[in-house]
Amino acid sequence: MKNTTYILINPPILRAERYSSKFLGAAGGSLVPLGILYIASFMESKGCNVEVIDAEHQLLTQNETIEYVRKLINPNKKTYIGISTTTVCFNNAVVLAQNLKKNFPEIKIILGGVHVSSLPEHAMGYECFDYGIIGEGEITNYELIDCLNNNNDINSVKGIVYREQGKLVYTAKREPIKNLDELPFPARHLLKNLEQYVPGLSDYKQLPVTNIITSRGCPGQCTFCSNAVFGRTYRSRSAQNIFEEIEDVIKKYKMKEIHFIDDSFLLNKIRIRELFDLCTEKNLKFSWSCYSRIDNVNYEYLKYLKQHGCWRISFGIESGDKQVLKDIKKNITLDNAKEVITWCNELGIKTTGLFMIGHPTDTVESIKNTINFAVNIPFSDAACCVSTPLPGSEQFKTMFKDCNYNEIDFSKFNTMYSVVPPPV
């Protein structure tokens, strides 16, 4: 792959588009885009020259992004462009890809990320995208580019979707990567100003801080969650492998804090204890925060976590109404939530209660229950977004079953609008 350049882009999107409010947007964070950085490091490990443009973080306009790309193109190398997008950012990705096609018609554009993984038929309906990568992208993307470079039959590459004579062709399903330890660490060195990536305002205590993901897939059944990329099978990296990434970011970038962004970081107690025992043994000191399910912790475990640098845990509670919790298949109890938050308080671990309102079966009454619950439990902080039927979730499948996806305004899927308000 020595003769190939791969330009990976996180498209431009304003905070106001992400949060519907300039102010709330300012309180929101900017995290290292691990998706494209994992693709980048895998490609680098195969000898490819990779460039990353995080237009969202750098607040680039569409035109500035195009000009940036122009500067990176080396006419002596084979060039590909990869674009990553969620659903809310999809329209921006289309505008970007259309402009790129106008300016550089000979360059193939590959689309990856959660939107194309959830709704490939919608995403690939746009001819500006040449290939779509469904799900986990590292191996699929490498095999595709290798295949294109060598003019091989792309039908042999699992996990992609492309057009042939105007029709979409899906290749065989790609199996999830079994051993995540085999993946190289995300290519943080390709980002400009790594220290300027800072999570939401109550999500860090010390700077510099960086986000790390240590597992993929979640066994939960929650109807609102989009799980098209990593699926329902939980796979985790080994304690040793995570330790090495932490050691790397502390040594190379002087990180003082780690923000673990796994769906459920604390799920596997044995792995977590192995990890933090190792950090203590090797005298690796840092503060950290994470997300967890309420039912993944108990008092002893929390005590251990606190002793090993944990300062905040954000818990997905979603609703303070028993029936709604049941309807969205969250599978936790409010009594358990209360117990856990009280323990955290006692131990001095800060907590954020993550809530949603506007669930399909929410009523004024049940939303009041949610507000009352949040207020009466001693959370340090709370956040409340609007339940949104995200592509890739069970709710989307049910609510938009017979819809023409082209008629849906996906720019509203930022969890700050009520896309489908509860019927009652």
Next chain:
Amino acid sequence: MTGLDVLKMQKEFYKSFYLRPKVIFRYFLSLFSSAFFIKFKTLTMNALYIILPIK
């Protein structure tokens, strides 16, 4: 329920949670910890979000 009703209740959520003497006092105290800037900004932003009308 309309979408606007949901957004109004979302605002109600933030008001009820953050505009409590207990929480304001806690934030006030934490302003003197190492996280001064963070706390100050979070509080200001949340306050602005609560005060400003829904579009």
